Amino acid sequence: MRRIGTSASRPPLTVRSNIPRRRSEKSGWYLPAAIATDTLGIVVPVALLFRSTGQPYPLTAALSAGALWVAVRAVRRRYGAHALGESRGFLPVLHDWLTLLGLLAVARVAAGERSEPLMALFSVSAAPLLTVACCKVIHRHLTAQRREAQSVHRVLVIGEAGAADDVVEHLAARTDHAYVVTGAVPVGDAPLTSGVPALARLCSAPPATADEDWLPVLAAAEQLAAELVLVAPGPALGGERLRRLSWALHDAGLPLALAPGLTDVALRRLRMATVAGLSLLHVTPPARQGLHVVLKAALDRSGALLGLLLLSPLFALLAVAVRLDSSGPVLHRQTRIGQHGKSFTMWKFRTMVVDAEERRAELAAANEQDGPLFKMRRDPRVTRVGRFLRRSSLDELPQLANVLMGEMSLVGPRPPLPDEVAQYNEVERRRLVVKPGLTGLWQISGRSDLSWDESVSLDLRYADNWSIGGDIDLLVRTFRAVVDGRGAY
Template structure:
């Protein structure tokens, strides 16, 4: 996979050109973002204020628009590194709350007498339109990157084994801007990733007066590289790396280091310098403290409200299930939760009553690798059950588990005890947080995911969760449920 993507990128971008070219994003992203932000405040405020007889509709629209664009600019939302990268609504809501605070100050200072509720209604269009614009540009950028467009051409330098690992990881996903077009191996070992190696440097640091970075500059020029990514190792000493950085920067090439850490959220990283030595500090995951307490409070509050508001839906689904097939409405199953403690999880029944007894005879038809058992056309699933699974309505009774503190609204998939019995030390880390009603697995393909992909997503969540991320996942779950992809 890595080889195919790298070679394709090289072909699309004209690998081998003697002049380096930078692969930028579509030029319409910035005008689209600015136009959306300006019209998203100016037009609704003018129309709502004028239509309801509020004073100063045009000045109010101008002030609101100016502050909204200033807030967005101050948060670097219009920078090339941010445009098209985010599809979540949380950043837009964060900016909007800041805007409301600033407008409250301006309102008091100017003695404005317009109705606050009307003003809030007029301003409510701004974050929605901004988030919609971000989603459109993000989807366009994703499609571009899948065809090796709007990417940064990367030249990797490192010992072959470490370089191959970085190449494979970058090529395994398309939600980033980096495409490796070449590798400069350090030492004589061979590469296995299939990426072109236009140059090679020796294992030992160069003698005084020698310059081993000359082949690197030649390779970067040949491949039109936008970035040189160094994978540190025993054969790349601090002094050697320092001289390489001088040469790259003097030639106008940016340099990045891959420290070897994987799946660590940027907010957990902090840099410092001690005695001239750069240090990368990694904060521990949230396991206790205010964020954990607030998450538990939000979980139980949300579950209680959900149970109350969805009571009519529960009754209707119960009736449909009873009419469709004989057996109980609810299905209970033992699952493993936080710290490997077992609990009883509730779901609406989607299978025939003897489904568990029939599982053994279907083992050969399992379509999943690893401990999971999944069949796209499981004969045990009832007619109504198939619809419940596709719509994820069968999961609604788990709000009771959330209310009882056994589950969370957002978290890893709750595993069966026989799955946990096959876990290795890495997979056991999934149990460091409460399982969730939804999570990264829900919005990333659900049953279409392989075992390794499912574990990787759950580990990423367990180590990097935060309340802001939970809210974003809840918002993205709605689309995943409507889409129904991977639900069977």
């Protein structure tokens, strides 16, 4: 029996050799920029600080620390082509830096180094900040390139029409990834609706010979200069048929990926296993109880208490500004729906005139949002100080009291109004399985500029995939979103 995909069963195809490398490869300056930033971010501060304070062996200490930092980053594969520019870098860099501190502590003991511990710690504290800054610059450049269809990989999608269309539309909805679908090979006779060209078709029933599958697929891949074949498995394309197709693709030098149909599931919740030769994809349930929930509650309440104490002078100034700007109370209270549908009173600095709720009905026709939300870019009910408070998100600060009382979280979905919840369907009600947040994915992704479906999708993604590390990352990214002010009105 001849093995499918060998030179004896088909003519060789030059799928990879015809691919224009300039489209798929990332910019050449990413790697040297990352290594130079990491190296200089350690070497220069350590050398200068050690020399200025009279510490022994400043150059040796600087070069050793710099080499160790680059080594830690390299072992974690931060310099790989698949990783450069793909992340803003805060949590991975923090993890790497903590590893570096542990290794430096061991090296100090082993070498008998006697510099001041706090001074040594201070000398390497600039490194993670510079690394994060470099990651952000590379990420922004890569994102801009992908908007122009550069630094992307051409993808050929194979699957039954409905599944293939879902994959195509899902990838086309965003530009922050490396895949652009240039064609499809549908399985069966159903038409494609996503608009991508169908260069060939596979029959619904398994073919008499494997050649009837891999020959049209490889011909389509060569015609499109595809760099990846993405398969959406289904009843007509699975098991042995998919296995034989993978042999042909791999022998031709084309990588293969499978789209199992899951969406918005964090990678850390997925685990592969093989049972009796069958590949299984395990999905870990969302965190709803246990240590992570306890830690989140502790982080929420301690953070809220600290925020209330530190920001109390600012609260006083904002209260005076609101009171002088227009008549009415300083704080506005509003009934919102929290976790599991329980109502609570949410506090904000008042940004509208006192009869704003009564005037909402007359403005209903001017609503700029779809779904149950009501938003106007130039709402006449908003006061002068209120516009500033909304753009800067300072009007949300009193919600720290809600967080302290356990009604809200620092990070979570947007707290909805009762009349919004009354219109929720079964899917949208899933937003309520976690506490609403002072900030969240909606805050850093455009706020009021988001459509209703986009807001719901972000909230559901958070509800299913939240983690302590992710919450910390969102809090850091919220600062930039607040300064930017995009979507706040």
